[in-house]
Amino acid sequence: MTPTWTDQAPIYQQLADRLAVQLLDGHPSEGEALPSVRALASQYVINPLTVTRALQALTEHGLIESRRGLGMYVTAGARERLRSQERERFLQRDWPALRARLQRLGLSAKDLNWEST
Template identity: 60%
Template sequence: MHSWDDKQPLYRQLANRLAGGLLDGDPPEGEAMPSVRVLAAQYLLNPITVGRALQALNDEGLLDNRRGVGLYVRPGAREQLRRSARERFLRDEWPQLRQRLRRLGIAADELDWEE
């Protein structure tokens, strides 16, 4: 079961989850995205919500709409996602995380980067 929150519209939350999958290579670049029906059943969402999520990813330049065939992951989508996620992390999350580490007295050599 998938949990959703009230902080963002459902379509945006789904778009973020799907983008996370794309970042992990699922589906790989050049391959088709699952259909609206498949995603609606998988996430227990209205097909209109799923369609909006896919449209958002398409609008962000991550997908190619091949008329009559479906949506495919664009070449370079993974790197585009990685770049934007890195920028967001370094701008929004890292400063807060660094401050918390300092407060807790956790030094860089105490962190295990391999897990």
């Protein structure tokens, strides 16, 4: 299945975001290698230079590191740093809009089922 990309952000950023979600989910684990640039380019059907740019963005955020001759590896503490960043982003940007929408719809905490998937 070919991944779909939107016009909302550059493809490299969309890929970086997808890879960050995978890191947040623990895949790969801290200290483990990411797939190669070629493997990611093939998997996502994009140019290897786009993959390299996405990996550079993750490197700049301290989530992965390059090990010369070995590839890209998830840094220690990356998952927790990413979780902290995402929590802050959610609380500052997403939650106020979501809370306002819930209020407009007349929904309260008891109307929400946290256990369903």
